[in-house]
Amino acid sequence: xxxxxxxxxxLSVFKGAPVELKCNxxxxxxxxxxxxxxxxRQRLQLLxxxxxxxSIKGFTADxxxxxxxxxxxxxxxxxxxxxxxxxxxxxxxRSGGYQKVTFGTGTKLQVIP
Amino acid sequence: DAGxxxxxxxxxxxxxxxxxxxxxQTENHRYMYWYRQDPGHGLRxxxxxxxVKDTDKGEVSDGYSVSRSKTExxxxxxxxxxxxxxxxxxxxxxxxxxxxxxxxxxxxxRLTVL
Numbered sequence: 001x002x003x004x005x006x007x008x009x010x011l012s013v014f015k016g017a018p019v020e021l022k023c024n025x026x027x028x029x030x031x032x033x034x035x036x037x038x039x040x041r042q043r044l045q046l047l048x049x050x051x052x053x054x055s056i057k058g059f060t061a062d063x064x065x066x067x068x069x070x071x072x073x074x075x076x077x078x079x080x081x082x083x084x085x086x087x088x089x090x091x092x093x094r095s096g097g098y099q100k101v102t103f104g105t106g107t108k109l110q111v112i113p
Numbered sequence: 114d115a116g117x118x119x120x121x122x123x124x125x126x127x128x129x130x131x132x133x134x135x136x137x138q139t140e141n142h143r144y145m146y147w148y149r150q151d152p153g154h155g156l157r158x159x160x161x162x163x164x165v166k167d168t169d170k171g172e173v174s175d176g177y178s179v180s181r182s183k184t185e186x187x188x189x190x191x192x193x194x195x196x197x198x199x200x201x202x203x204x205x206x207x208x209x210x211x212x213x214x215x216x217x218x219x220x221x222x223r224l225t226v227l
Binding site for chain 2: 006009032034036043044045046049086088090100101102103104105106
């Protein structure tokens with residue numbers, strides 16, 4: 001089955017330290033991948049997607065097809081980055097379109113002051 | 114906010130009772146989803162819909178049914194609630210087009226089954 005894996009349930013870093021949240025995917029081809037974030041007491045929201053190649057709140061994520069990874073990175077963590085982060089992908093259906101979207105199990109980022 | 118609302122936001126019920134959660138959107142998006150969020154499991158897809166009266170199962174559909182009689186409403190029903198269905202339920206919508214397959218989430222419905 002096509003899936004994404006987030007190996008870390010919890011990642012604790014000190015403020016100002018670099019952050020890397022891992023996401024690996026299991027299928028070949030051209031995936032469409034996303035990172036979503038859920039801050040405390042807020043709804044889930046899109047952080048970034050690989051096709052836009054943008055940086056949001058200092059975070060970037062590069063698709064590495066060789067390693068089948070889409071790790072989320074930030075050079076200097078801030079306290080406000082503490083949140084739950086989910087990697088997600090909409091696998092292609094047999095008809096070729098995208099339908100259901102599945103998520104990894106999530107990584108809780110804790111930034112220590 | 115964000116064109117998607119869930120109701121009720123909180124519910125406490127007893128084992129064996131039926132429960133219906135409602136998701137309402139004003140975006141006219143084609144796709145609607147129900148997820149449950151549990152510690153250690155992240156977000157798991159229960160059911161999704163790709164149009165009026167078109168629904169399909171997700172990875173944890175047992176014990177749940179859905180209906181979509183109008184574009185704007187997607188109902189999740191627990192016919193006979195069990196304690197294992199205590200969770201936070203999220204509805205999401207998307208336009209679904211390749212390259213624009215971004216989910217917008219509701220605020221969540223916290224269900225406690227005693």
